[in-house]
Amino acid sequence: MLQHRLIEWARKHPNKLAIKDRAIGRDITYSQALLGALILARRFRELERGRIGIMLPTSSGGALAVAGALMGGVTPVMINYSTGAAKNCGYAQAQCDFRTIVTARALLERIGCEELPGMVFIEDIMAGLSRYEKLLAYLKSRLPLGRLKRITGSGDLDSPAVILFTSGSEKDPKGVQLTQRNILSNIDSFSDMMDIKGMDRILAMLPYFHVFGLTIHLWTPLCLGMTAITYPNPLDFKVIAKLIKAEKPQLLVGTPIFLEGYARQSRPGDFSSVELAVSGADKCPDSLRQLYREKHKMEIFEGYGTTETSPVISVNPRDGNRPGSIGVPIPGTRVRIENIDNGKDCAPGETGKIMVKGEGVMSGYLNDVAESHLRLKSGWYDTGDLGILDEDGYLWHKGRHKRFVKIGGEMISLVNVEEELNAVIGAETQCCVVELPDAKRGARIIAVTSQPIDGQEVARKLAKQLPNLALPKKYVVVEALPTMGSGKIDFRTLTEMVRQRENNSRD
Numbered sequence: 401m402l403q404h405r406l407i408e409w410a411r412k413h414p415n416k417l418a419i420k421d422r423a424i425g426r427d428i429t430y431s432q433a434l435l436g437a438l439i440l441a442r443r444f445r446e447l448e449r450g451r452i453g454i455m456l457p458t459s460s461g462g463a464l465a466v467a468g469a470l471m472g473g474v475t476p477v478m479i480n481y482s483t484g485a486a487k488n489c490g491y492a493q494a495q496c497d498f499r500t501i502v503t504a505r506a507l508l509e510r511i512g513c514e515e516l517p518g519m520v521f522i523e524d525i526m527a528g529l530s531r532y533e534k535l536l537a538y539l540k541s542r543l544p545l546g547r548l549k550r551i552t553g554s555g556d557l558d559s560p561a562v563i564l565f566t567s568g569s570e571k572d573p574k575g576v577q578l579t580q581r582n583i584l585s586n587i588d589s590f591s592d593m594m595d596i597k598g599m600d601r602i603l604a605m606l607p608y609f610h611v612f613g614l615t616i617h618l619w620t621p622l623c624l625g626m627t628a629i630t631y632p633n634p635l636d637f638k639v640i641a642k643l644i645k646a647e648k649p650q651l652l653v654g655t656p657i658f659l660e661g662y663a664r665q666s667r668p669g670d671f672s673s674v675e676l677a678v679s680g681a682d683k684c685p686d687s688l689r690q691l692y693r694e695k696h697k698m699e700i701f702e703g704y705g706t707t708e709t710s711p712v713i714s715v716n717p718r719d720g721n722r723p724g725s726i727g728v729p730i731p732g733t734r735v736r737i738e739n740i741d742n743g744k745d746c747a748p749g750e751t752g753k754i755m756v757k758g759e760g761v762m763s764g765y766l767n768d769v770a771e772s773h774l775r776l777k778s779g780w781y782d783t784g785d786l787g788i789l790d791e792d793g794y795l796w797h798k799g800r801h802k803r804f805v806k807i808g809g810e811m812i813s814l815v816n817v818e819e820e821l822n823a824v825i826g827a828e829t830q831c832c833v834v835e836l837p838d839a840k841r842g843a844r845i846i847a848v849t850s851q852p853i854d855g856q857e858v859a860r861k862l863a864k865q866l867p868n869l870a871l872p873k874k875y876v877v878v879e880a881l882p883t884m885g886s887g888k889i890d891f892r893t894l895t896e897m898v899r900q901r902e903n904n905s906r907d
Contacts, residue, residue, distance in 0.1 A: 401553045402619055406418075406434065411545060414430055415429050418628065420647065422647070423459055430625075435534075435537050438468070439468070439526075439533055440525070441469070442533065444468055445473065445474065451474060452469055454466060456504055456608070457608075457633075458605055458613060461526075462618075463628070463630070466478075471552040473553075477496045478563070483890065485513040486513050489519075491573070493518065495766065498518075500518050500520055501518050502520055502522055504521060504522050504523055505523065561578055561580045563576065564609065564610075564611050566708075567888065576707045577762065579763070582760050583615055585759035586759075591624060592731060593715065593717065594715065596620075600650060601649045602617070602629070603629050603649040603652055604628040604631075605640055606654060611705075626651075629647045634654070637662055638665045641665035644670060651674070653679075655681040656683070663688075671698065677701065684700060687827035704727065704795065706781075706783055708783075709781065710762070711760075713729060714795045715728075726787075726797050735789065737752040740753060740786075748791045749788055749790060754783045754797075756780065764776060785797060807838075807869045814835065816866075817870050825853055825858060829849050830849065831847065831850070832889050833847050834894055845872045846872060846876055850880070858875070876901065882894050
């Protein structure tokens, strides 16, 4: 089990650094991490039965709270604090039937969230520890390994390890319950395929409420005996670029928007310690690959995954990188491309729905039988994405199924429009497109950019690459595009912003 891997490393290498918490300047050894998790496990058992909410940043406290919850026999429910923390707390409590939310006053102050019913503060817990609690945790940590494992987990790999929520970028978030087996299989397959077990240090800055951060930045280092260099704000590009230079991580994993920010704040040579850079959660643009090649003489290896698959589905092998593809399925994961119309397997090179099967795939959505049945059939999970498998088994992402729009009887890929738009205006300006309903044609495409552009000139250039039906009918400036905690654009919010602007302009 996940917590048992932490226990094993604490026994093997008690003085090795588990976490270098750069936000508070504190180093945590594996033996200290075990003690902290055992202390929190006892407290959490007193507070809740079944599930407990955790709303903490990427930090030593956040990592130990998650580990402590599992050692205490309660399932951590990770709460997104980046987009409406108060609303998300209430939503999680209602969906998952718990009251207690473990958080920190410093986080509430930073995000501007008031104290809510059920909140307990991790700093109060740690400050109020009695000698008895500390002694009890120490004595437990010295128990024979087998007994210690028994009192910190049943050993059932199909027991829940976490509840995460989907991004909610398209509809209301869904609760995804991932098991111990789901996450462990993902860690083992990814680390074996990418040969990271010999690495010692990883930069951890992705939020734990996102599956990418929880699996790769929290549990992967604890399961492999690595040192996680944590920092709570992935958007603090300048600070993190300095951390990479100073702390010398060997593994750098992030989303394209974050990786680009760090590279632009760095100088040649600052990333010399990095042996492997992996991009995921969103499409990796060619401009980002080129930036890393030119500035740091290194390649980015793109991967692909979803919350429902723990998350990694595929990644480009280190000895077979194909820029533009999202790699090959990790060991133990099967991918097939399903014809949208008849459900049959597509031939190599033919576009269809990306279907996934393997130990990393969830068993279903929490309290949502209808949606689970819609997305899971005979163990195959429908990702909602379109793609192709080439002759060599490499997967190529072609966009979200929902990000196709029918205009004038033709299916238009919004992702394709975005790619052409990005090529025309350049990487310095963020851009994307949204669709709005149109009485005559069914829908129309609106381009959104982070700064003003010459719409007529851009339209003229786009007309050479796109059919008339695919050309944006309007250009709107939104200086700060709304994003999810992972760095992905929040299309649900952005579409509503554009719609409101149109309504206001009519008024």
